[in-house]
Each structure stands twice: as C-alpha cells, then as structure tokens.
Amino acid sequence: MSTSMPMSGDRVVVDPEALQRMISRLGDLRGSLQAQAQVLAAQVAAVPLAVDTPNRLRAVDTWAAEQEARLHRRLVLAQAADPAVRDSPRLVFLPTSSDRYETSEQASGAGRALAEELLRPDPNRRGDQRVTAALTDLGARVTDPDFVAGFFDRLGPTGLARLLYRLFVPAGPAAQERVAVILGRGLATYSGVRDLAGAWLRGFNRAGRPGEVETSLLGPLLAHGQFAPALLERLGDLFFGTADGSLHDAGLRPGPRGTAAGSRWAAGSAHRDYAAALLRAIAAQPRLAAEFATRHLSHLLSASHLQGGGLPGALRPDGDAWSAQLEPARAALIAAAGGSAARHDQPAAAREFVVRLVEMTAGPDSAHVSAHMRAAFGQVLHVWRDDLYAAVTSPLPPDTSAPGAPGLGLAPGQWATLLRESLRGGASAPMLAADAVTFAAGLDLRAWEQTRGYNRPDTGYYPASPRALAYHQSNEVATFFGAALTDVAEAELRDYAANVAQHQRRTAVLLDVLAETVKSIDATSLVRTLANLARGLTVEIVEDRVRRATANQPIGPARAVLAELRAGLRRFPDWQARYRASVADLWRRRGSDPLRPVLVTTADGATRVYTGDPRADGFIAGPADDFLGPTDEPIAVEAMSRGQRAAYERWLASPAIVANNDRIASILGVLPSDVVPGWAPDWARP
Amino acid sequence: MPSPQPGAALQIGTALQIGTAPQPGVPNRYLHAVEAALAAAAAGRQAVSDAFDVLFIEATAGGWQGRAADDWWRQAADQRAATLGHLEACVTECRGLLAGQSELVGLDDPRARHPGPAQAVPLAPAGRR
Structure with a gap:
C-alpha cells in the first residue's frame, strides 16, 4: 500500500481484525492479572511470605496497560495510512518516519503543541518562517490521526480559515502547492476522526461569524485526500443550495483591507475551482457518489443542457452551480455515480x-x-x-x-x-x-x-x-x-x-x-x-x-x-409478445403435436435431455417459481413473481421449446434448420 | 495477649510445637490461612498462564508483524516468564510454611487465634480492568 521505504526492516504488516483481537486478549490478560492480584493480596496479608507476588502482578498489569495503548496506536496508524483499504483483510504499511509517540495522548499533545506554536507570535522568528516550519512538521505526520486531531482541534475552524487565507490569497493556491497537499491530507485525516459537517463547518470563516462558510478556502485542499463523506455531502448540499438554512456558502470574503486586490486569487474563480474540486472529491467516493448524484440529478442535467447550447446568455441562470467551467466535474460525478466502483460498493x-x-x-x-x-x-x-x-x-x-x-x-x-x-x-x-x-x-x-x-x-x-x-x-x-x-x-x-x-x-x-x-x-x-x-x-x-x-x-x-x-438492419417489431404467444401455442398443443426431446452434451461430457416440460426440465423446482396456472398454461407475465418470471424466461429460451417452435421463422426471421423432414430416431419419437 | 498481627506471624513457626505436651486441640487457623494463600497462588498461576497463552496464540495469528512486533514478542515472553516465576515462588514458599503444621493446636497456641483465611474476595469480571 503505502509510500517510500526507509529500510526493509521497517516493513510492517497489520491485519486490523487480528490486531484488534490481540488488543482485546491483552485486555483479558489485564483483567486476569488484576483479579489474581486482588485475591492473592487478601490471602497473603496474614501469611509471612518473602515474595511480594501481588505487587509483581500489578507491575505486569501496568506493563500490559502500556502495551495496550501502544498496540491500539499501531492499529490506528495502520488504518489511517490508507483509509481506502481500511476494510481489506491485511494492511502492509511502511512508516515513512519512526513512530516517536508511544500513545495516542502523546501524539495528540504534540499536534496540539504544534498548532499552539503556529498561533502564538514568536518574537524571534518571522511569521512566514514559523508557518513553513510548522507545516513541515505537520507534513511528516499527516496520516497520524492522533497528531492531526490535536493539531486541528487546537487550530479550530476559524484558525484554519485564517491560516488558509494567509497562505493562499497573496499569490493564489497554485504558488503554494506543497502547503495545499500537507493541509489537504491532514484535514482529510482529521475529517475521519472528527465530525466536521456540523459545528466545525459552521465556524469555518475568518471573522468567526457562525454559519458563514468560506468554502473557497477548502478548494485547494479537496484534491489531496479522502475526506469524510458526511463533510463532502454537506458541502455539496450547501453548494447546490439544498442544505438547511443554518449555513451560508460565503465563498471567499474580502479581507480587512479590502484585500484580494492584487491577489491572483479572485473570489469568483476561487469558488468555481472549489466547486469543481468538491464535485470531483464526491465522485471519487463510490459510497457517496451514487446517492448524491441521484439527489441532484435534475440540477446536474439541467446545468448540462445549458452547455449543450439551448438558452441565450441573457436567459441563463446566475450562480456558479450553473457555470460552464464545472461541466467536466459534473460529468465526472455522473460517470462515477453509475460507475463500476459505485455499482460494486453501493449496488442499490x-x-x-x-x-x-x-x-x-x-x-x-x-x-x-x-x-x-x-x-x-x-x-x-x-x-x-x-x-x-x-x-x-x-x-x-x-x-x-x-x-x-x-x-x-x-x-x-x-x-x-x-x-x-x-x-x-x-x-x-x-x-x-x-x-x-x-x-x-x-x-x-x-x-x-x-x-x-x-x-x-x-x-x-x-x-x-x-x-x-x-x-x-x-x-x-x-x-x-x-x-x-x-x-x-x-x-x-x-x-x-x-x-x-x-x-x-x-x-x-x-x-x-x-x-x-x-x-x-x-x-x-x-x-x-x-x-x-x-x-x-x-x-x-x-x-x-x-x-x-x-x-x-x-x-x-x-x-x-x-x-x-x-x-x-433487420427489425422485428413486437417480437417478444409474438414469440411468447407462439410458445404458448406450442405448449397448449403438445397433446396432438408432441414436442421432440432435444439431447445436448453438457460441459462435462454427459448427455442432458430437454423435453420441453418446464417441470421435467428443471425450470420449475417448486411453488415459488411455478409459472403455470391452474390450466397448466403460463399465467400472465404481469402477474408473475420475480422467481416465476426468471423460470419462465429460462423455459422460453430452452432448447426443446426453441427447436420445436415452427413459427420462429416467421416471427424472428430465421430459417428452419436443414434436416430431413419426417425422419426421427427412436429416442426422439414422443 | 493481643491477637497476633500479620507481622508477628513469623514468631509462631513449627519450633513452638517441640516439647509441648498434647493438649485438647482447636483448629490451626494459621494453617488454613497458608492453605488459602497457596490455593490462591496456584489458581493465579494457572489463570495468568492461560491468559498469556491466549494472547500468544492471537499474536501468532499475524495481526502484527515487523521488527517492532518481534521486539514486543520477546518483551511479552519475558514478562510471562517473570510473572509465572513469581507465582511459582509464592507457591513454593507457601508449601514450605505448611511443612510440619498440624491441623489442631492447643488453646493457648497463637495459631489458634490467627485471623485465618481472608473472606472471599469478589473477583473483577474477566476481561475487565
């Protein structure tokens, strides 16, 4: 699965389920140690023993508690290294840097401290240097959920919005590609450990005004990680104007000094870039794409109709949701919603x-x-x-x-x-x-x-x-x-x-x-x-x-x-109904015109006989798929259950039914097979 | 005479019995206390050994492999050996204390006034801390 490899010894294989079981066995061991220490302490209290066994048991319990926290952290790290394979039975990951934190608390504490460093002015270092140094540190830990949680928890949505504005606005996000990658991957990891679709999103703006979401600031980040579906869905609904009224898509607010002046990052194009990145991020999530695209299908198609060249410019609706610039992203979403990944992950x-x-x-x-x-x-x-x-x-x-x-x-x-x-x-x-x-x-x-x-x-x-x-x-x-x-x-x-x-x-x-x-x-x-x-x-x-x-x-x-x-082109209009009628005739007249059995050789070399009788030929196995009515004729297709339909369809296409049907030539336009009329071997005589 | 404290128990070894005439006996509560400690240590040894075994069986299932996992394995094996060694030492020591103890002791014997085995301790549910 993952990235570069410092040395072969650092290769780690983790089977999440097995490691989880190992962690819970460690918990059982602790339970046993604690229980035995308790019993033994009570019993040896009045007995003069040189060895202090209960204390020893407690010491082992302390060791086991540390191991439990470490193993749990290993599991979290392995799962976070590539969320896409979280459900796979085995994960192989190659840590790019050694895990310097023993427990989740230590790691999140370090993340918190890093954010603290970023927020607190340092008289000895220029602001830009401080940001660069902090982001380099973050870059080495973006897949560590504990570290990332500590970092973004401390930064908060407003702190992040201000940081992004400061980084992207002067020269545009294209000039800060590395920063976008680090913060994007980090925020994606963060979205997996915290719910960002609610209160966090409400606070995502520089001014601290609840509900005013400065969505454009997220645009450069969205391409760089697998964000939580709930966040993407909420942003998508907000973009299409179907989210509840508590949020407002504010795009990118001008700065305190009326900024954006001189910036290469104009509010309009920033918002359209954000929207395109958002639609592509949703498309990249098979579990979200189909359901989301279904909900907004009418809008997606209407917006595309406008690009197809219908309406004159003056009549076109306003708003980035209708923008021509988004058309490739809209199409990518449609393709993903009906794509093979979505079909596999979310068939319904x-x-x-x-x-x-x-x-x-x-x-x-x-x-x-x-x-x-x-x-x-x-x-x-x-x-x-x-x-x-x-x-x-x-x-x-x-x-x-x-x-x-x-x-x-x-x-x-x-x-x-x-x-x-x-x-x-x-x-x-x-x-x-x-x-x-x-x-x-x-x-x-x-x-x-x-x-x-x-x-x-x-x-x-x-x-x-x-x-x-x-x-x-x-x-x-x-x-x-x-x-x-x-x-x-x-x-x-x-x-x-x-x-x-x-x-x-x-x-x-x-x-x-x-x-x-x-x-x-x-x-x-x-x-x-x-x-x-x-x-x-x-x-x-x-x-x-x-x-x-x-x-x-x-x-x-x-x-x-x-x-x-x-x-x-050879067309045979309404052939389906005519074919079904011809089979019904064939079946109805089987008394006077018996069906000739058809012998075929199966894949394993055996001979299978088709008689044309759906029961004898195995198409009807029980009441659930019995499509023959009380008169022993097929009931109306519309009245058939799914099982009956499937059995009926197989019977209609079965060798004896097709081969004995002398109307096929007129219905389907195929010629009868060239055989000697009137002649048949003994086994083919009914 | 005040009832013997746990620390005072050292004074009531087997030597006290030597040379004393048989007296109408009362149960040796000290003996019962040591027996209870022995039973607890032996049961503890089995329970902890089982818990370590289950953990090791799960650890060999490949949940975690790599250099750090190998180190961990060695560490865990050391912990197991040390813990079981301690419990074994406790069992041995209890057996030593039991040697030469009689079921009944004289009324005046301090062992008759020993507090005896502890009351049953409610066990924490298995697997919980």
Missing part, C-alpha cells in the same frame, strides 16, 4: 441512479447535454451493458416492480434514448459498439455451449435450431445499436443544412466517427471488430478533430456507410 444506490438517469433522459422535456456529459453517459452504459442488453433481448416485457432484475425494469426504448444521447458526442461510439458486439458474441457462445451436440448424426427433424432464439437476440442487439447510431446520424444530418459552418464541421466529424465505428464492426469476427474499434476516443480528441476539420469536410462517404447500415 447505483441502480437507482441509473434508473433515474435513464428515465430523466428519456423524459419528454429532456434536452441535449454537453459533450462531456455525453461521454459520461457512455461510461455509465458501458458499466451497465448487461442490463441494457438484457432489456433489449428479453422475450418478456420490463419488470417495473423489480428494479434489481436484469434490465433494471426499464424498457428498451428508454435505454435507447440514453444510448443515442451518448452516441451524439461521438467519443463513446467505439466503446459502445464494442459493448454491443461483445454482448452479442457472448449470447452466441452461451447458446452454443448449452446446446452442444444437439445435431448429432442420429438426430431427428426439428422445426428450428435450438439456437435460433439466441441468434435472433444477437441480431436484436446489433439492430438496437445500429438503429441508435443511424438515428443519431440522421438527426445530425437534419440539422446540418440549417446550421452555421462551425456546427457543420462538428456534424461532419461526428458522422465520420460514427461511420468509422460502423466500418470497424466485422460480423464474422469479434476479435477483429474489437481490434478495429478505436476505443480510446475521448471528448478532447473529438473536439480536436472538430477544430481541425475544414469548412467543407465532405460528408458523402460517411453518409453512404450509414445508409448502408440502415438498410441492413
């Missing part, structure tokens, strides 16, 4: 965020967003790829009652809006194409694995291949993505003629990117497709291409490629 919150994002983007009054935001949408879609395409390929309608189900209960059309908006930026197109191709290839592969050997030499006639549904679902994925891509291209083209040259250049570049993406897809090879796709495309690269594009970049070739794609 991340799911809710994505559902809200898709719903809001698909809403009737949604408008275009900025290029950065479009790239962020692309990242979210990349992380939730399996859900997006589960919605597209499922033969069932979306399950709105269960947002945790594959597809998140969203309709393919809703996902399509987010996909189109993302593709409009261009930068995400190659990555999203790769996702579609990879997912489709995965479907094919799984279908092949599950039906291996079905067409052995003695196999009889089946109306369709048991893989037909999977082939169709692959096609659905390709069609879904291709349709979104051509929709975007056509929408851009419609705007093309009406727009000024600058916009025409942008359209031309975008069409180029989209056409390149289409050309990269090689239907015969997943590997070649992935190799062809320029997945590293970023917003900056696209913007650069727009800048370099000539005024009349030809769009003809790109149009031709996209038109060809459009013509090649």
Whole structure:
C-alpha cells in the first residue's frame, strides 16, 4: 500500500481484525492479572511470605496497560495510512518516519503543541518562517490521526480559515502547492476522526461569524485526500443550495483591507475551482457518489443542457452551480455515480441512479447535454451493458416492480434514448459498439455451449435450431445499436443544412466517427471488430478533430456507410409478445403435436435431455417459481413473481421449446434448420 | 495477649510445637490461612498462564508483524516468564510454611487465634480492568 521505504526492516504488516483481537486478549490478560492480584493480596496479608507476588502482578498489569495503548496506536496508524483499504483483510504499511509517540495522548499533545506554536507570535522568528516550519512538521505526520486531531482541534475552524487565507490569497493556491497537499491530507485525516459537517463547518470563516462558510478556502485542499463523506455531502448540499438554512456558502470574503486586490486569487474563480474540486472529491467516493448524484440529478442535467447550447446568455441562470467551467466535474460525478466502483460498493444506490438517469433522459422535456456529459453517459452504459442488453433481448416485457432484475425494469426504448444521447458526442461510439458486439458474441457462445451436440448424426427433424432464439437476440442487439447510431446520424444530418459552418464541421466529424465505428464492426469476427474499434476516443480528441476539420469536410462517404447500415438492419417489431404467444401455442398443443426431446452434451461430457416440460426440465423446482396456472398454461407475465418470471424466461429460451417452435421463422426471421423432414430416431419419437 | 498481627506471624513457626505436651486441640487457623494463600497462588498461576497463552496464540495469528512486533514478542515472553516465576515462588514458599503444621493446636497456641483465611474476595469480571 503505502509510500517510500526507509529500510526493509521497517516493513510492517497489520491485519486490523487480528490486531484488534490481540488488543482485546491483552485486555483479558489485564483483567486476569488484576483479579489474581486482588485475591492473592487478601490471602497473603496474614501469611509471612518473602515474595511480594501481588505487587509483581500489578507491575505486569501496568506493563500490559502500556502495551495496550501502544498496540491500539499501531492499529490506528495502520488504518489511517490508507483509509481506502481500511476494510481489506491485511494492511502492509511502511512508516515513512519512526513512530516517536508511544500513545495516542502523546501524539495528540504534540499536534496540539504544534498548532499552539503556529498561533502564538514568536518574537524571534518571522511569521512566514514559523508557518513553513510548522507545516513541515505537520507534513511528516499527516496520516497520524492522533497528531492531526490535536493539531486541528487546537487550530479550530476559524484558525484554519485564517491560516488558509494567509497562505493562499497573496499569490493564489497554485504558488503554494506543497502547503495545499500537507493541509489537504491532514484535514482529510482529521475529517475521519472528527465530525466536521456540523459545528466545525459552521465556524469555518475568518471573522468567526457562525454559519458563514468560506468554502473557497477548502478548494485547494479537496484534491489531496479522502475526506469524510458526511463533510463532502454537506458541502455539496450547501453548494447546490439544498442544505438547511443554518449555513451560508460565503465563498471567499474580502479581507480587512479590502484585500484580494492584487491577489491572483479572485473570489469568483476561487469558488468555481472549489466547486469543481468538491464535485470531483464526491465522485471519487463510490459510497457517496451514487446517492448524491441521484439527489441532484435534475440540477446536474439541467446545468448540462445549458452547455449543450439551448438558452441565450441573457436567459441563463446566475450562480456558479450553473457555470460552464464545472461541466467536466459534473460529468465526472455522473460517470462515477453509475460507475463500476459505485455499482460494486453501493449496488442499490447505483441502480437507482441509473434508473433515474435513464428515465430523466428519456423524459419528454429532456434536452441535449454537453459533450462531456455525453461521454459520461457512455461510461455509465458501458458499466451497465448487461442490463441494457438484457432489456433489449428479453422475450418478456420490463419488470417495473423489480428494479434489481436484469434490465433494471426499464424498457428498451428508454435505454435507447440514453444510448443515442451518448452516441451524439461521438467519443463513446467505439466503446459502445464494442459493448454491443461483445454482448452479442457472448449470447452466441452461451447458446452454443448449452446446446452442444444437439445435431448429432442420429438426430431427428426439428422445426428450428435450438439456437435460433439466441441468434435472433444477437441480431436484436446489433439492430438496437445500429438503429441508435443511424438515428443519431440522421438527426445530425437534419440539422446540418440549417446550421452555421462551425456546427457543420462538428456534424461532419461526428458522422465520420460514427461511420468509422460502423466500418470497424466485422460480423464474422469479434476479435477483429474489437481490434478495429478505436476505443480510446475521448471528448478532447473529438473536439480536436472538430477544430481541425475544414469548412467543407465532405460528408458523402460517411453518409453512404450509414445508409448502408440502415438498410441492413433487420427489425422485428413486437417480437417478444409474438414469440411468447407462439410458445404458448406450442405448449397448449403438445397433446396432438408432441414436442421432440432435444439431447445436448453438457460441459462435462454427459448427455442432458430437454423435453420441453418446464417441470421435467428443471425450470420449475417448486411453488415459488411455478409459472403455470391452474390450466397448466403460463399465467400472465404481469402477474408473475420475480422467481416465476426468471423460470419462465429460462423455459422460453430452452432448447426443446426453441427447436420445436415452427413459427420462429416467421416471427424472428430465421430459417428452419436443414434436416430431413419426417425422419426421427427412436429416442426422439414422443 | 493481643491477637497476633500479620507481622508477628513469623514468631509462631513449627519450633513452638517441640516439647509441648498434647493438649485438647482447636483448629490451626494459621494453617488454613497458608492453605488459602497457596490455593490462591496456584489458581493465579494457572489463570495468568492461560491468559498469556491466549494472547500468544492471537499474536501468532499475524495481526502484527515487523521488527517492532518481534521486539514486543520477546518483551511479552519475558514478562510471562517473570510473572509465572513469581507465582511459582509464592507457591513454593507457601508449601514450605505448611511443612510440619498440624491441623489442631492447643488453646493457648497463637495459631489458634490467627485471623485465618481472608473472606472471599469478589473477583473483577474477566476481561475487565
């Protein structure tokens, strides 16, 4: 985990849980020593003994008490060295300086003394020298929670605000990078040991006016450590104006002599820099990002719509919360809220965020967003790829009652809006194409694995291949993505003629990117497709291409490629309901038209028989997933429980059901397998 | 005669018995006091030894490894040895005091007036300080 290493002997391995157990065993030892000393002292009082055993036991207890405090401090230090791995089973840390304090009290006392030194005027040393020396001392101890607690406790919020102002205002924080790093890391550690979201924050201003938070002073610090989520959340709510009324975001107040005059750190830009750092700090915390972004999603998207070029300047709302300068940070927050870390750490919150994002983007009054935001949408879609395409390929309608189900209960059309908006930026197109191709290839592969050997030499006639549904679902994925891509291209083209040259250049570049993406897809090879796709495309690269594009970049070739794609898309509207109906018919008529069993070879070489009966084939294991009603027919999908839906979906895609379905050709547009009609081996005869 | 103080107990060793004629006996309260001290020391030795063992088992689980941990281990082992040594010495000394003591002593014997074993001491709950 950590940093530089003075010598190999200083390597320390700490298993927090085991060390905690060790500390509590030490406590048990102390309990035992004290109890025995007490009993023994009473019993030997009247007996003439030369050895003073009770006293000896008390001395060992004193030793154990010291060890308990030392071990506890080691544990605290190890955990503080990298809070990100606090939950990991083992921590390895390499102390950059020897631990010169034996106990927490000693360390916090030293931190307090350092702050004291900083606050008390010293006639022998100039103020700047004193500050530099004190910060150097602090710099060596920023991960020591005890020391840091002592230091910042003594400094207090007002003391810190004054110190930051004094350090940053004359030449701007950029000139004081080292100071920002030290105080940032220290304050981050401090936020982990004290609650800074309440009274401390209320006092964070130079004048000592409760509730006036000089937030801008925190800006330079926020990038340099993992701050407590509660503090970041409170600051975020304050910035978006949703915190309770007891706090006021004062930005940066002018100094006593009207300062900031001559400073390179103007109040306006300082506050915007602070806000960008804050949004990025929130984005960097997977446990906070999703929940926070969900709460402020409407504002984040509205602010981005303004950048997308809607409103004339005079109509734009005031305030840094709407500033264009914050757009990359806003996009970073959106990407993080739907990102893989948030999905892993806070699955429910991340799911809710994505559902809200898709719903809001698909809403009737949604408008275009900025290029950065479009790239962020692309990242979210990349992380939730399996859900997006589960919605597209499922033969069932979306399950709105269960947002945790594959597809998140969203309709393919809703996902399509987010996909189109993302593709409009261009930068995400190659990555999203790769996702579609990879997912489709995965479907094919799984279908092949599950039906291996079905067409052995003695196999009889089946109306369709048991893989037909999977082939169709692959096609659905390709069609879904291709349709979104051509929709975007056509929408851009419609705007093309009406727009000024600058916009025409942008359209031309975008069409180029989209056409390149289409050309990269090689239907015969997943590997070649992935190799062809320029997945590293970023917003900056696209913007650069727009800048370099000539005024009349030809769009003809790109149009031709996209038109060809459009013509090649095979759409099967409403196939899900028609497919389910065809299966229901098949099942209903099994008396007169028995289903032929399908034999497949499983991964371990055994033979598995699918009869088409959901009970015999193991899709229905008990009442919880029994989707057949009293008439032995599937009940309405809307009435099914989650377990019933899952079983029903598996049955619909099972080999015997697909292979015996002679309507597949007309519903899904695939041809029946080429076998000899009418012939079947004995085992395939019902 | 005032009742013997703990410090005075040294004067009431086994030598007093030599040469005295058998008398109607009363319980030797001194003997009981030493027995109680012996029992307490032996039980203490076991309890402290167990507590150190549990600590060492946990310490070998790898909760903390490094140079300082090795130093600590040596220190803790020394503490264990010294503590158990003390308790062992206490046990040995109690056994020495018991040698030659009789169950009953004469009415005049100071050991009959010895305060005897201490009342049961309420133990602190295990694991608490």
